[in-house]
Amino acid sequence: MKMSPLNRLLLLLTGLLAAYQVAIGINGLDEVPIIAYTIAFGVLLVAGLLLIILGFEALDSPIVVIVSTVIPLALATGLVWQHLASFRTSYLIFAIGGFLAITLTRSIPMRGKLPIFVLALVHGIAGMTIFLLPSILAADGTMKPAFALVGLGGALIGLGGLLLSFLKAGKPIVPRQTILKILPALLLLMTICFVAGFYVGRD
């Protein structure tokens, strides 16, 4: 499926927002959240550039499943490190372990449902963390209400990540054409939510 100029523009805007977040939006945070958010938005930036260069063909690469896991895992780790001090180490171990598990189950040919199970589990936990944690923090007044936008971004990335991952796993939830049609807009919307949520929702 050929990528339209509009979709390229949406991806360019996504890349610019991600670049802003890496360069400016995370200044002043602790070291680990800075590293985690740099990885998340950095992957988003490079992935956006490659999609612009190669078109949707870039999604045919087997690395897409792994890459689409890095973003939610890194974001969730950053959020937990910032706001759930008692879970820092355990979540970091989960993030690294989850990433390795997905990389392993994607690299070695396996029968059965283990690869799908690992994918759904890791994506599910990371996605729920990004969705629930900012929403709860905004609702209980710990953070400004606008911080809930990060949660909305989390819901969108969870959706996008699952769509892409199951598409790559050969078990698409919706048809490939539909996913490709909505993907650039979904990525932009998600990035707007994150950048705006982090910016407006700061203490």
Next chain:
Amino acid sequence: MNHQTPITNHQLPITTFRQLWTLTKPLQSGLLLTTGIAGYMSAHTPPNFALLLVMSASLFLAIAGSTILNMWYDHDIDAKMRRTQKRPNASGELTRAEIFRGGMMVSILGIGWAAAIQPLYGFVVFLGWFFDVVVYTLWLKRRTCWSIVWGGISGAMPILAGRVLAVGEVDMIGLLLAASVLFWIPTHTLTFSIKFFDDYNAAGVPTFPSTYGFDTTRAIIALSSIIAAASIGTASVMIGVQAGILRLLIVLSSGLLLLSFATVFRPSERVNFSLFKYASLYMLISMMLLSI
């Protein structure tokens, strides 16, 4: 111009100018000019827009002049390659004499202007021209695939020239910036020589893939990408760019390195093409970031 003879495309100045313009490879020259501007801005001296403007004009003319002269000499090679045979130098739309005159005029104007702005800046601009026209084009391009090293040194001169104009000397940061361009160029040209392998072979131009094979060429691409990224990173730290800009440079460099390693371990036409495109984008964005 002889007004008694019938007017053809060759004799219309606007048409000739337009065709000469295509021979300057505007995108490539523009990218090299961007590196020159970045070199100047990297000094973070109080902005002198008038100086920046004349620097840009003189540098662009010198780069464009050397590119036109390269086209003048390589007309026979361009005529043999499918990718280039429609260029005015290969198709005969411009005569060799016209191209040579145009190239020399633009070169003299650019280098002369550069020397008038500041002698050391002018000398570095001249070196870039000399390495490109004399060493790379006239001497080595048809003899050895290693000619691209000299082409690379020539391509590294604009950023050094910009830096020299700003700080008044050749300093370590300038040399590191030049190294970053020098080692970025193989990433660009070698992926290109893999993509157009048959074209270069048909024209009899020695390239790394035809001399050392694809695997070695891909390994060199990966190695040069690492050195280019390291040079830009070191120069950025020495310049004292903000932490956020440094993070962004690390992210973009990681993309370059990943693609370079992908060409080694998972070689394909698609990976090669994406590295070629990404490398240009990487250089453009890196230069913009160094200017901030």
